[in-house]
Amino acid sequence: MERSSLPPFRSTSLPQPTNQGRPDNISRRDSSFVVSPITPPLSPGRSEEGDSAIVVDPEPRYSGQHRSDSSSALGVYSQTEAGPRRSSHSRDSVVSMDVDITEGDVSPRPAARHLEDEKSHVHRGNLKLTDFEVKGTLGTGTFGRVLLVKLRSSSSQSSNQNCFALKVLKKSEIVRLRQVEHVNAERYILSRVQHPFIVDLYATFQDSLNIYMLLSYVPGGELFTHLRRAQRFSPDVTRFYLATIILALKYLHSFNIIYRDLKPENLLLDSRGYLRLTDFGFAKIVDDRTWTLCGTPEYLAPEIIQSDGHGKAADWWACGILCYEMMVGYPPFFDETPYGIYEKILKGKIHWPRDMDRLSKDLIKAFLHPDRSKRLGNLIGGAEDVLQHPWFRGVDWDALERREIRAPIIPHVTSLDDTRHFSRLPLPPADEIPGLIREEQPPALHQQFDPVAYQFLEF
Numbered sequence: 486m487e488r489s490s491l492p493p494f495r496s497t498s499l500p501q502p503t504n505q506g507r508p509d510n511i512s513r514r515d516s517s518f519v520v521s522p523i524t525p526p527l528s529p530g531r532s533e534e535g536d537s538a539i540v541v542d543p544e545p546r547y548s549g550q551h552r553s554d555s556s557s558a559l560g561v562y563s564q565t566e567a568g569p570r571r572s573s574h575s576r577d578s579v580v581s582m583d584v585d586i587t588e589g590d591v592s593p594r595p596a597a598r599h600l601e602d603e604k605s606h607v608h609r610g611n612l613k614l615t616d617f618e619v620k621g622t623l624g625t626g627t628f629g630r631v632l633l634v635k636l637r638s639s640s641s642q643s644s645n646q647n648c649f650a651l652k653v654l655k656k657s658e659i660v661r662l663r664q665v666e667h668v669n670a671e672r673y674i675l676s677r678v679q680h681p682f683i684v685d686l687y688a689t690f691q692d693s694l695n696i697y698m699l700l701s702y703v704p705g706g707e708l709f710t711h712l713r714r715a716q717r718f719s720p721d722v723t724r725f726y727l728a729t730i731i732l733a734l735k736y737l738h739s740f741n742i743i744y745r746d747l748k749p750e751n752l753l754l755d756s757r758g759y760l761r762l763t764d765f766g767f768a769k770i771v772d773d774r775t776w777t778l779c780g781t782p783e784y785l786a787p788e789i790i791q792s793d794g795h796g797k798a799a800d801w802w803a804c805g806i807l808c809y810e811m812m813v814g815y816p817p818f819f820d821e822t823p824y825g826i827y828e829k830i831l832k833g834k835i836h837w838p839r840d841m842d843r844l845s846k847d848l849i850k851a852f853l854h855p856d857r858s859k860r861l862g863n864l865i866g867g868a869e870d871v872l873q874h875p876w877f878r879g880v881d882w883d884a885l886e887r888r889e890i891r892a893p894i895i896p897h898v899t900s901l902d903d904t905r906h907f908s909r910l911p912l913p914p915a916d917e918i919p920g921l922i923r924e925e926q927p928p929a930l931h932q933q934f935d936p937v938a939y940q941f942l943e944f
């Protein structure tokens with residue numbers, strides 16, 4: 486592939502290769518996406534989802550009302566345009582980036598399960614920012630940040646039962662980066678799925694500046710942090726985490742949902758050490774293939790880089806990258822630039838540490854098959870083939886799903902609002918999220934003793 490044809494990814498933090506050919510340190514990797522759509526080859530029966538214009542409602546018109554129209558989630562609604570595309574640069578309308586088509590399949594697939602209606606516990610629009618008090622910043626992302634908040638109506642002030650993670654997404658950034666459709670999909674999908682290894686969404690609301698998603702607070706921190714601390718995991722520890730992710734993907738794929746952003750940064754440990762998949766910003770319901778280039782460079786499947794259309798197989802590829810990264814400590818394809826990473830992915834040459842056992846190599850190679858029609862997880866047996874792979878021999882999948890197996894790392898948390906596993910990030914500036922009620926802080930020392938205020942008149 487020529488360099489010029491490679492997609493222009495947004496900047497991302499990358500590991501620096503050392504003399505030994507392995508990265509020195511790996512900083513957190515941002516998710517990336519291209520702003521312009523990659524046009525799929527025309528084929529009969531292609532559905533032009535990409536021709537829908539998205540309009541962001543500047544004011545929250547649906548507060549307090551339940552709307553069953555799923556496409557209007559978060560007050561960001563889509564209109565299908567029969568006419569020509571609107572300018573992709575105008576502020577209030579952006580062109581959808583995803584295009585699905587159904588064409589000759591690589592393998593016969595079982596029919597997908599029907600995605601249920603929105604879960605009854607998910608509230609839409611009947612909460613507001615002032616219902617919460619912010620206790621800290623848990624993470625920052627491309628369009629905003631995730632805050633630890635407490636519901637203020639909570640009867641006992643000392644009770645931390647009502648702590649949540651509040652994902653705050655800036656409307657202007659979503660529009661600028663043409664991610665309206667992705668944000669809508671995130672809300673739509675998270676409000677309909679329920680799985681022990683997926684973060685829970687409780688409510689969504691909005692104001693004129695931001696969109697808010699109220700999620701369960703997962704206090705154990707990112708798998709990324711635990712992996713960097715441990716440097717690498719043993720096959721047994723890797724097996725535990727990978728098995729939970731495989732069950733989550735099997736569940737999502739059964740509804741034709743592809744996740745598209747698997748990486749240790751998006752896997753959080755709950756208080757019992759089980760993983761919860763978070764950040765559904767790139768998740769999508771896809772019958773067969775889609776063309777949007779999104780994900781994180783190190784985790785992209787070759788078919789995504791080659792704009793060949795991608796589907797569930799791209800998630801199984803990412804499982805192979807994740808398995809390697811957990812066992813080795815860094816991903817199999819790395820470079821200083823995204824272009825370098827893409828070239829290495831397409832070349833497909835993997836360096837195997839000498840101490841890696843044959844079965845682990847066999848599993849990773851099966852996931853990292855460049856031909857998706859031969860890739861583990863995407864064969865005729867689907868996810869079941871993965872569960873049956875000899876590397877997982879002995880795993881009690883049902884007990885795992887019932888969370889009956891002791892997790893390898895139990896994060897130390899003393900209360901439900903304990904944030905010790907997250908970096909100490911500052912609270913957002915007041916003008917970023919107006920109306921945010923900050924937790925009463927004990928006065929800082931210089932505030933406790935202000936010599937001017939005491940007016941030492943006697944002296």
Ligand SMILES: Nc1ncnc2c1ncn2[C@@H]1O[C@H](COP(=O)(O)OP(=O)(O)OP(=O)(O)O)[C@@H](O)[C@H]1O
Nearest residue numbers: 516623624626627628631650700701702703763764
């Ligand atoms: N439910 C949660 N509980 C605790 N921490 C969370 C939760 N959700 C997100 N976080 C923290 O916030 C970070 C950013 O969240 P998330 O990935 O959803 O945001 P984003 O804007 O989509 O990020 P990105 O730009 O990387 O895609 C996570 O990596 C995690 O550290």
